[in-house]
Amino acid sequence: MQSRYFTINDYPKGTPSRDLFELHSRELPPLGDGEVRIRNTWLSVDPYMRGRMSGVTTYIDPFELNAPLEGAAVGEVTASRDARFAEGDKVRHMGGWRDIAQLPGDMLEPLPGIEVPEQAYLGVLGMPGMTAWTGLNRIAEMRDGDNVLVSAAGGAVGSLAVQLAKAKGGKVVGIAGAADKLEWLEQHGITAVNYRGRSADELSQALKEACPEGFDVYYENVGGDCLEAALNNLKVGARIAVCGMIARYNAEAPQPGPSNLAMILIRRAKMQGFIVFDHWDEYSRFLDEVGPQVAKGEIDYQETVESGLESAPDAFLKLFEGANHGKMLVKL
Amino acid sequence: MQSRYFTINDYPKGTPSRDLFELHSRELPPLGDGEVRIRNTWLSVDPYMRGRMSGVTTYIDPFELNAPLEGAAVGEVTASRDARFAEGDKVRHMGGWRDIAQLPGDMLEPLPGIEVPEQAYLGVLGMPGMTAWTGLNRIAEMRDGDNVLVSAAGGAVGSLAVQLAKAKGGKVVGIAGAADKLEWLEQHGITAVNYRGRSADELSQALKEACPEGFDVYYENVGGDCLEAALNNLKVGARIAVCGMIARYNAEAPQPGPSNLAMILIRRAKMQGFIVFDHWDEYSRFLDEVGPQVAKGEIDYQETVESGLESAPDAFLKLFEGANHGKMLVKL
Numbered sequence: 001m002q003s004r005y006f007t008i009n010d011y012p013k014g015t016p017s018r019d020l021f022e023l024h025s026r027e028l029p030p031l032g033d034g035e036v037r038i039r040n041t042w043l044s045v046d047p048y049m050r051g052r053m054s055g056v057t058t059y060i061d062p063f064e065l066n067a068p069l070e071g072a073a074v075g076e077v078t079a080s081r082d083a084r085f086a087e088g089d090k091v092r093h094m095g096g097w098r099d100i101a102q103l104p105g106d107m108l109e110p111l112p113g114i115e116v117p118e119q120a121y122l123g124v125l126g127m128p129g130m131t132a133w134t135g136l137n138r139i140a141e142m143r144d145g146d147n148v149l150v151s152a153a154g155g156a157v158g159s160l161a162v163q164l165a166k167a168k169g170g171k172v173v174g175i176a177g178a179a180d181k182l183e184w185l186e187q188h189g190i191t192a193v194n195y196r197g198r199s200a201d202e203l204s205q206a207l208k209e210a211c212p213e214g215f216d217v218y219y220e221n222v223g224g225d226c227l228e229a230a231l232n233n234l235k236v237g238a239r240i241a242v243c244g245m246i247a248r249y250n251a252e253a254p255q256p257g258p259s260n261l262a263m264i265l266i267r268r269a270k271m272q273g274f275i276v277f278d279h280w281d282e283y284s285r286f287l288d289e290v291g292p293q294v295a296k297g298e299i300d301y302q303e304t305v306e307s308g309l310e311s312a313p314d315a316f317l318k319l320f321e322g323a324n325h326g327k328m329l330v331k332l
Numbered sequence: 333m334q335s336r337y338f339t340i341n342d343y344p345k346g347t348p349s350r351d352l353f354e355l356h357s358r359e360l361p362p363l364g365d366g367e368v369r370i371r372n373t374w375l376s377v378d379p380y381m382r383g384r385m386s387g388v389t390t391y392i393d394p395f396e397l398n399a400p401l402e403g404a405a406v407g408e409v410t411a412s413r414d415a416r417f418a419e420g421d422k423v424r425h426m427g428g429w430r431d432i433a434q435l436p437g438d439m440l441e442p443l444p445g446i447e448v449p450e451q452a453y454l455g456v457l458g459m460p461g462m463t464a465w466t467g468l469n470r471i472a473e474m475r476d477g478d479n480v481l482v483s484a485a486g487g488a489v490g491s492l493a494v495q496l497a498k499a500k501g502g503k504v505v506g507i508a509g510a511a512d513k514l515e516w517l518e519q520h521g522i523t524a525v526n527y528r529g530r531s532a533d534e535l536s537q538a539l540k541e542a543c544p545e546g547f548d549v550y551y552e553n554v555g556g557d558c559l560e561a562a563l564n565n566l567k568v569g570a571r572i573a574v575c576g577m578i579a580r581y582n583a584e585a586p587q588p589g590p591s592n593l594a595m596i597l598i599r600r601a602k603m604q605g606f607i608v609f610d611h612w613d614e615y616s617r618f619l620d621e622v623g624p625q626v627a628k629g630e631i632d633y634q635e636t637v638e639s640g641l642e643s644a645p646d647a648f649l650k651l652f653e654g655a656n657h658g659k660m661l662v663k664l
Contacts, residue, residue, distance in 0.1 A: 223593070245597060255591055256588030257590045257591055258589045259587055260589075261559075261590070264605040265574045265576070265607075267605065272601070
């Protein structure tokens with residue numbers, strides 16, 4: 001059985017180019033004891049993967065050069081030497097960026113039995129959804145009625161964060177750029193603020209107009225000017241959950257931080273970084289709470305779908321252009 | 333009865349100059365019902381007062397122009413129309429920057445009965461001591477054995493923070509500039525790191541050499557390069573208590589923030605600003621814990637004493653030159 005998979009041939013500086021990625025093929029060895037073979041049906045590409053392309057251990061090991069890349073995927077078991085998995089079972093695992101994965105059974109999770117399309121377990125009920133929920137509830141300690149600001153509010157995580165926040169009853173403001181993202185936010189009762197063409201000061205002023213009383217919670221996906229503008233609009237005792245800082249993932253040189261960081265002191269605010277994998281023991285709790293909302297159609301999760309394994313690098317690179325609406329996925 | 337007091341005649345930009353301060357005198361009105369007259373014996377000058385000279389409400393109202401300045405002071409009651417206070421009582425209050433204060437009894441605290449010199453209630457057992465204790469214990473949630481980094485470690489707050497941290501058993505590193513501050517730190521078992529003449533990168537490297545395994549807690553008094561260097565030396569799950577950012581108090585233009593703020597994310601760190609006045613309901617708990625240590629001489633608190641009311645502005649301005657060792661006080 002052949003497996004086709006992507007590798008990277010370098011640790012790039014700046015925005016990766018398409019020729020960083022190479023498609024290879026290899027004959028898989030016979031299934032070992034405890035191993036399972038999966039035909040992937042959906043692959044996930046996520047901004048955090050850029051960090052694994054830097055050759056530096058951050059909160060996760062770097063990708064190995066010229067070895068199959070990794071990432072979340074959903075697929076169907078085609079052969080199994082692990083008694084827990086049988087042919088036809090649907091599973092989630094980290095053997096993405098390839099068509100056929102062969103992994104120890106310990107690295108697979110059966111898909112939960114909620115009535116949703118299987119790719120939802122890569123998005124709204126997968127890592128991005130869990131990330132939105134963890135940041136709001138566990139890190140920012142969101143309370144009913146809190147005013148919440150979310151950056152990259154049209155992205156995979158942000159678009160869920162705004163909806164989870166809105167359900168708690170406070171004013172919710174989302175920062176985005178593309179016109180259709182702004183429109184989507186407004187359609188969902190979120191006050192949309194456009195960052196494009198605005199300096200940090202102008203963005204700060206726009207946020208003040210959107211929510212004059214200030215924010216109890218800021219869900220941070222971007223960094224840069226968004227963070228500076230948010231810091232100027234915090235209520236006393238505000239909490240900032242730092243989920244990502246995509247503005248700098250491709251930066252070649254260090255970028256200066258916000259000039260108003262002292263607002264942390266003036267507003268007695270808390271800013272805390274988190275990695276969703278540290279909180280995975282809460283996944284079943286998240287699923288119990290958000291799963292039924294998704295099954296009932298109460299959460300509008302968007303997907304941007306590219307087709308075919310060959311499209312995976314482009315799908316990944318589009319994340320940094322803000323071209324995705326909600327979760328970026330590759331359908332095999 | 334005449335009261336002599338200082339005012340400011342402007343809200344300065346940049347480093348205040350001596351002629352900002354004016355000494356005035358006025359005849360006090362007869363004591364009203366519930367009022368108390370106090371002959372001040374010790375005045376406190378503190379970096380946070382710079383914020384009150386900016387004409388902007390931050391976490392505390394600005395000083396009123398051409399009105400008596402305020403600040404912590406200790407004195408002796410000379411006349412009282414409040415039954416709780418009698419002539420000769422020693423009290424602490426916020427009617428500093430003057431020789432004779434006349435205040436409602438509600439604004440006075442009797443000095444606690446611990447056997448320490450009365451001015452200790454302006455320093456080690458006053459606001460600076462409470463600030464050191466609150467930042468370490470309540471904000472940074474310091475645990476036994478934590479490695480702790482303190483900036484401005486020779487200052488009024490920092491010199492107490494390093495000693496309170498040292499008592500918890502971990503590695504303690506203090507950042508300071510003046511040679512005698514560095515020496516004082518080393519004499520107390522604190523690894524001293526000089527920030528002078530070092531870039532943020534060089535300071536970062538020096539901290540790495542001082543504590544290769546990184547810090548669990550950073551007690552932040554300075555901001556700027558100190559913060560950038562500290563961010564590079566955090567352990568996973570580190571906590572930063574932001575007590576002050578004196579590096580920027582006199583800045584005329586916004587200063588860029590640290591270029592490595594994403595370390596908050598990478599290290600899943602928490603950074604939290606606090607104002608000691610928000611935590612004053614814990615003062616008796618602080619006093620119970622730290623008071624006996626001070627009375628037994630287990631804490632080496634330093635004082636820099638200027639003499640006479642006239643010296644108050646210079647004493648205040650010296651804070652920004654790092655000229656004080658421990659608490660800066662004015663003895664009347």
